[in-house]
Amino acid sequence: MNKVKQQIHYRCDDTIRGGIRGQNVAVAVLDTGMAVHPDLKGRILAFYDCVNRRCGMYDDSGHGTHVGGILAGDGRLSRGEYGGIAPEAELVIVKVLDSKGEGSVEQILEGIKWIQDHYKRYGIRVVNISVGARKGLDGKKEQDLIEAVEILWDLGITVVVSAGNQGPETGSIAVPGNSRKVITVGALDEPGMKNACSGVGPTDRCIVKPELVAPGYHVASCNSRYFKTKIPYVRKSGTSMATPAVSGAAALFLSKYPEARNVDVKLKFRKACECGEEEEDKGWGCLRIDWLLA
Numbered sequence: 001m002n003k004v005k006q007q008i009h010y011r012c013d014d015t016i017r018g019g020i021r022g023q024n025v026a027v028a029v030l031d032t033g034m035a036v037h038p039d040l041k042g043r044i045l046a047f048y049d050c051v052n053r054r055c056g057m058y059d060d061s062g063h064g065t066h067v068g069g070i071l072a073g074d075g076r077l078s079r080g081e082y083g084g085i086a087p088e089a090e091l092v093i094v095k096v097l098d099s100k101g102e103g104s105v106e107q108i109l110e111g112i113k114w115i116q117d118h119y120k121r122y123g124i125r126v127v128n129i130s131v132g133a134r135k136g137l138d139g140k141k142e143q144d145l146i147e148a149v150e151i152l153w154d155l156g157i158t159v160v161v162s163a164g165n166q167g168p169e170t171g172s173i174a175v176p177g178n179s180r181k182v183i184t185v186g187a188l189d190e191p192g193m194k195n196a197c198s199g200v201g202p203t204d205r206c207i208v209k210p211e212l213v214a215p216g217y218h219v220a221s222c223n224s225r226y227f228k229t230k231i232p233y234v235r236k237s238g239t240s241m242a243t244p245a246v247s248g249a250a251a252l253f254l255s256k257y258p259e260a261r262n263v264d265v266k267l268k269f270r271k272a273c274e275c276g277e278e279e280e281d282k283g284w285g286c287l288r289i290d291w292l293l294a
Contacts, residue, residue: 047093
């Protein structure tokens with residue numbers, strides 16, 4: 001995470017000194033669930049399971065716990081080295097994917113509907129969706145997913161969605177990242193990388209995607225099997241890892257400016273990205289936290 005923070009110009013001293021750590025902001029995470037982990041202790045507000053209908057919090061894949069750590073882990077097991085972007089944000093966990101990281105459109109739609117029904121109760125300001133449907137999805141189901149995330153957006157929630165890992169061919173943005181309203185995140189390529197897979201636009205409706213990119217390859221974050229293995233962190237790669245970095249940044253911004261709307265967040269992101277030459281597939285460019293909170 002230190003490498004990620006360096007790449008997005010996240011200055012820990014500045015956020016600590018300014019008191020901006022994501023406090024008073026709740027983020028919903030639609031993923032594989034969440035395991036108990038010390039770095040997230042005391043900040044899980046609710047857990048809802050669309051897959052197995054279990055009540056107790058769990059993560060039988062590890063993907064969701066890793067995503068949650070990038071977004072909001074406090075890094076206590078690493079003395080802050082592997083702390084997340086918004087270490088005081090609270091999380092609402094909605095399990096929509098199974099142990100293989102797979103899920104049906106119906107489960108994802110149920111999870112989104114649950115957020116619609118409960119966002120006021122838990123004060124949800126941001127939704128992180130590190131989930132994307134593969135190419136060839138039925139047209140009706142694709143439209144249902146897009147409409148569902150746009151309903152969340154119209155409720156005033158900042159919806160952050162992964163670009164998917166079906167790139168880098170043109171037109172490879174995963175559903176529902178192809179929505180014109182949501183903030184779609186790609187993974188920043190690393191120097192010398194040969195296997196970049198981040199989805200890129202434009203969409204079928206000629207919308208430029210992703211909006212921005214963040215580091216997403218070889219990211220160390222919370223291990224869902226910590227209490228069994230005593231290994232606190234593991235590395236994972238993909239746009240799923242880039243997305244919570246941006247969701248965490250949105251939580252920081254809303255923590256500093258609690259009256260800001262989701263459209264304000266999106267506009268500020270546009271001004272807080274750095275784009276290199278010949279990087280049209282990176283949208284506005286790579287997120288810079290220092291510019292976002294300036």
